[in-house]
Amino acid sequence: MKVVAIIGVTVLLLILILIEYPTIDHTHKREKRTFATLLSLGWVLAVLLILYPEMPGPTHLLNLLFEPLKKLL
Structure with a gap:
């Protein structure tokens, strides 16, 4: 059952990446790095x-x- 939950979280993460990542301007590399780090x-x-x-x-x-x-207070 835990495997199904992990797969579900992963699918939601992939949907979020597919929707949000392309909307970040290609010149904003730092934003893309931050997005990937926080999402990970x-x-x-x-x-x-x-x-x-x-x-x-x-x-x-x-x-x-x-x-x-x-304890001091």
Whole structure:
């Protein structure tokens, strides 16, 4: 079942690329690079959440970082 979800996310990503990527002007190489990077990071995070749904979120990391500060206040 997880394979189907990963394929679904990949298909959505490909549709997004087919629609949005050609609309970016060919002279804006930096924008295209940024688009590809953010889309790739989003895909990796989506696949990780599909494979490991119990993975802690970013708020868990913030709680770990600021827990000592909370004790001081």
